[in-house]
Amino acid sequence: MGHGGGGALSGELTEHLFAAAYGNETLAALTDSAAVELGGARLAFSTDSYVVRPLFFPGGCIGDLAVNGTVNDLAMSGARAAYLSTAFILEEGVALDVVGRVAQAMGAAASAAGVTVATGDTKVVESGHGDGVYVNTSGIGLIPPGVDIRxxxxxxxxxxxxxxxxxxxxxxxxxxxxxxxxxxxxxxxxxxxxxxxxxxxxxxxxxxxxxxxxxxxxxxxxxxxxxxxxxxxxxxxxxxxxxxxxxxxxxxxxxxxxxxxxxxxxxxxxxxxxxxxxxxxxxxxxxxxxxxxxxxxxxxxxxxxxxxxxxxxxxxxxxxxxxxxxxxx
Amino acid sequence: MGHGGGGALSGELTEHLFAAAYGNETLAALTDSAAVELGGARLAFSTDSYVVRPLFFPGGCIGDLAVNGTVNDLAMSGARAAYLSTAFILEEGVALDVVGRVAQAMGAAASAAGVTVATGDTKVVESGHGDGVYVNTSGIGLIPPGVDIRxxxxxxxxxxxxxxxxxxxxxxxxxxxxxxxxxxxxxxxxxxxxxxxxxxxxxxxxxxxxxxxxxxxxxxxxxxxxxxxxxxxxxxxxxxxxxxxxxxxxxxxxxxxxxxxxxxxxxxxxxxxxxxxxxxxxxxxxxxxxxxxxxxxxxxxxxxxxxxxxxxxxxxxxxxxxxxxxxxx
Missing domain, CATH: 3.90.650.10 (PurM-like C-terminal domain)
Incomplete structure (x- = not known):
């Protein structure tokens, strides 16, 4: 469990396993979002999966958390989030009402943050192989000229x-x-x-x-x-x-x-x-x-x-x- | 399970639940990847989660599948994939050797496709709440001028x-x-x-x-x-x-x-x-x-x-x- 906690064990996994396997420098910069060049524009690009338990908690749910989390990772490069992707891994048997409430929360959070959900995906795994809903969001945004936050x-x-x-x-x-x-x-x-x-x-x-x-x-x-x-x-x-x-x-x-x-x-x-x-x-x-x-x-x-x-x-x-x-x- | 199968039930979920909740037109275009404007560039943006079982199969594994899948979704808009994100949901107790083999396969596939893994995330869920490894990849690429594939x-x-x-x-x-x-x-x-x-x-x-x-x-x-x-x-x-x-x-x-x-x-x-x-x-x-x-x-x-x-x-x-x-x- 510690390897997913964001501490030293997570860092080891990123540095020794993923960065080594992918063999590149962008990943090794250890920022919340990556700064990349594309088509002459400087973009921030970030991803996070959400596995919070329980799905609903005082003040929010996995849906707004997933939107705000990626919006914030982009903001940590100075970028205003422009487009988000959302990908669901649903557990067989989860109530569509629950999925609907999560999606509604994501829509409201996206609207509040001024970001457009542009693309998505849904997979379903057998009952007992998930926790109702896992969500991934990825996002892109423009880094303003002259900004170099890291x-x-x-x-x-x-x-x-x-x-x-x-x-x-x-x-x-x-x-x-x-x-x-x-x-x-x-x-x-x-x-x-x-x-x-x-x-x-x-x-x-x-x-x-x-x-x-x-x-x-x-x-x-x-x-x-x-x-x-x-x-x-x-x-x-x-x-x-x-x-x-x-x-x-x-x-x-x-x-x-x-x-x-x-x-x-x-x-x-x-x-x-x-x-x-x-x-x-x-x-x-x-x-x-x-x-x-x-x-x-x-x-x-x-x-x-x-x-x-x-x-x-x-x-x-x-x-x-x-x-x-x-x-x- | 049918809602994750990519058929009519998946379509219903996308149209009636997600597109309705997010309230936008980009998502409703029903392409493999979204075409978006950012910083004067026309980008393809796509996401997919991978839950294939078993993780390794003749000819590949969840790792190269996840890289090629998103590279291909971008290609279906005419875009050459430039940057990928990779996000893992690991099950507590999965052998690091297995994660390493998946990551190595992703690195090799990214290299073969000429795409850079720019950002990533790792979460861990308790034993019995996953299937070893779930992977999400998202990607961005430039759509060449004059190309309008949909x-x-x-x-x-x-x-x-x-x-x-x-x-x-x-x-x-x-x-x-x-x-x-x-x-x-x-x-x-x-x-x-x-x-x-x-x-x-x-x-x-x-x-x-x-x-x-x-x-x-x-x-x-x-x-x-x-x-x-x-x-x-x-x-x-x-x-x-x-x-x-x-x-x-x-x-x-x-x-x-x-x-x-x-x-x-x-x-x-x-x-x-x-x-x-x-x-x-x-x-x-x-x-x-x-x-x-x-x-x-x-x-x-x-x-x-x-x-x-x-x-x-x-x-x-x-x-x-x-x-x-x-x-x-």
Missing amino acids: PQRATPGDVVVVSGPIGAHGVAVLSVREGLEFGSDVVSDTAPLGGLVASMLEVTPDLHVLRDPTRGGLATSLCEIAAASGTGVVVTESAVPVPESVAAACGFLGLDPLYVANEGRLVAFVPPQHADAVLAAMHAHPQGAGAAVIGTCVSEHPGMVVARTGLGGTRVVDLPLGEQLPRIC | PQRATPGDVVVVSGPIGAHGVAVLSVREGLEFGSDVVSDTAPLGGLVASMLEVTPDLHVLRDPTRGGLATSLCEIAAASGTGVVVTESAVPVPESVAAACGFLGLDPLYVANEGRLVAFVPPQHADAVLAAMHAHPQGAGAAVIGTCVSEHPGMVVARTGLGGTRVVDLPLGEQLPRIC
Whole structure:
């Protein structure tokens, strides 16, 4: 299960098995979406399969999650999603009503994100060989001229900004799984981030890094960016916005909110001279209303993420081996 | 199971459930790949999930099938595949060696087709919730200027050409499933068709329709083209190339080769003035060496496919409800 968790085991699989088998450099760039040239245009191209369990959870379902997830992966290259594909693997016997509700949610999410579902596929596997509905979405979008957003560009001095409170998606899914009840109403943060990113790019095309901290949470995203860029990252724990209900649920379950999945949040590495203006642009957008500066990029401890704890100490933030919560997306 | 078979039930699902939910026209065009505009370029965009069982079969495996399938869907719009995405849903406990062999096959197939795997994803589901490996591939490619290939363009007078002998893929997969043995060596026809289509387009950009007869076989492709264009199609049964070993296996199993899946064949509707030259170009290409004229497009019986049988009679070729052989791709 750990190999699907988005942590170190997933990274090993990508690097040693897939990138080796495919033998190319585009895949090895380790971005959320690939930047490719086609017909003179610079495109972002991304794919994700969704196996979240249960299919419906507070704040969303596998359908809007699948649309927003790929829209957001494209946005992390600075691209506005233009076209999506959707491919279903249905389990024999799943109610068409369930498939219909998922498709309706996808249509509504696509409409909200301003993206067109252009092509699709449906396969059916025997009862007992699936989980009702698995969905894959892939997407393409244009990368605006002058934009070059990738983890390798993190630079000492960059200001690290998160777009809103973290941890809600993972806790919301967990709250309805296995009958757990926390007595609180945590709803998933699933949302499209293309509009927020467009607002940020209006301030400056020179954003260094964008990443949506899904599987593995904020900590995993920061570790990957530190490793890819060879810079250090310092995070002030108390500056990281965590909703009280999420903190309570995490305390109860022994989870660290830094490692819990988000589906409508991004972390940005912004050159210091643009940080105030970018933060203001984020605050002016509904998806960035809760944006906060959580740290900086430093030349000390290259490749490593360090958190300043509430007690005034520091601790190393590690890349997790697998995922605390399997099948979160 | 029938809803995943590529026949009438799949069509209903696409038309009434997905196209309705997504509310757009691109999806409703019913082509193998969508033609979209982005950054001034005309792109083909396609997706397919693969759930073939078993994963390895004579002549190929789920890996090369997944690469060739999407390469071919793009080729059916006249596009040469440029970039692919690959997304895996792995079942917990599947041997990494198996995943590695699939990935190696994908790398080799991508290399043979001249396409770059640009982005990917891996999810893992619990043991018992998958079948080892499910793969999704999506792809993009450029549609050359002046090319407008879609089923609606079939016109009375068009010559109907198939690129080679049919039925091998379906029979090859079936031969190793459930321990069936036919005493013959039928291997899958899985192959990339981008090069063959490029050769055909060198003769004329004015090919009317291209389709790769996968799920549901040649009969389903012809029925879909007849319905989309509102023209009639007449096929001479004795002109359709069927290998002896495939015919024998189909006879044994009570299958009609016209409905058996192919993964390296195409059917083309060619304006009569270009038919000889296109056929010659096909014969000159390794993937079209066995090409044959099998029929014509007529103004009689609009929307219907009729076969001239060996006995001199005619029969209506119907769209199947589902698939004779589930999980063939």
